[in-house]
Amino acid sequence: MVNAPAQIFQMTSTSVQETHALGARLGNIVQAGDVIALQGDLGAGKTNFVQGLARGLNIVEDVNSPTFILANEYYSGRLPLFHIDAYRVADAAEAEGFGLDDYLNGDGVTVIEWAERVRGALPRDVLWIEFAYVSENERQLLFTARRAHSLELLEGLKDSVASLSPQPSALSPDATSN
Ligand SMILES: Nc1ncnc2c1ncn2[C@@H]1O[C@H](COP(=O)(O)OP(=O)(O)OP(=O)(O)O)[C@@H](O)[C@H]1O
Ligand SMILES: [Mg+2]
Numbered sequence: 001m002v003n004a005p006a007q008i009f010q011m012t013s014t015s016v017q018e019t020h021a022l023g024a025r026l027g028n029i030v031q032a033g034d035v036i037a038l039q040g041d042l043g044a045g046k047t048n049f050v051q052g053l054a055r056g057l058n059i060v061e062d063v064n065s066p067t068f069i070l071a072n073e074y075y076s077g078r079l080p081l082f083h084i085d086a087y088r089v090a091d092a093a094e095a096e097g098f099g100l101d102d103y104l105n106g107d108g109v110t111v112i113e114w115a116e117r118v119r120g121a122l123p124r125d126v127l128w129i130e131f132a133y134v135s136e137n138e139r140q141l142l143f144t145a146r147r148a149h150s151l152e153l154l155e156g157l158k159d160s161v162a163s164l165s166p167q168p169s170a171l172s173p174d175a176t177s178n
Helices: 016-029 046-056 091-097 100-104 115-121 146-162
Strands: 008-013 035-041 071-075 081-085 108-114 127-135 138-144 174-176
Touching: 008 016, 008 035, 008 146, 016 146, 035 046, 035 081, 035 115, 046 081, 046 108, 046 127, 071 108, 081 100, 091 115, 100 115, 115 138, 127 146, 138 146
Parallel strands: 035 108, 035 127, 081 108
Antiparallel strands: 008 138, 008 174, 071 081, 127 138
16 A cells, blocks of 8 residues: 655644644544544643543543543543553553553544654554644644544644634644645
8 A cells, every 4th residue: 555645734822722722623523543642742732732632522521631540531522532641651562561452442532642652552543743842832733644544634634723713823824734
């Protein structure tokens, strides 16, 4: 099979609310079995993005960082959400020990913070999102998709963001590469 070229999409969020809104847009379009891999330093905005994603799935519970228990599961929304934080996981082998595969192969949406630590345990069709601190309230989000489904997901997200109104500054894409 020939893979399509990678798609990269970059955005700047200027507030927590924007990060939530962007996460919610993705939450509106994710499908069962989707895997979203989040990268970025401490405080870069990963958990806030997941909170927005949960809102987009109509999850009613508060979503908090699962740092101490590795995974939180939410079942009140359109699809189950499995929120994993791999910060304390050494490598992919250790991730398998806590049942990462069960989440990845389950019928929910799996979102993983510090996903680079368990890269070897992830399926190939993953939407990667890298968060970078710009200034106190600004974060850069870099989306990368390489395989059919994540490419589709990223296209959907781009369409959704492009149609956002009435605040043209909010969630406006910085750059779109094709
Ligand atoms: N535009 C923004 N988007 C997201 N968070 C922002 C933004 N501006 C400021 N913040 C602040 O940055 C912090 C982001 O915290 P968050 O828990 O989401 O980070 P994280 O990437 O999950 O960190 P960790 O690796 O520790 O889990 C919060 O304190 C939030 O208020
Ligand atoms: Mg976090």
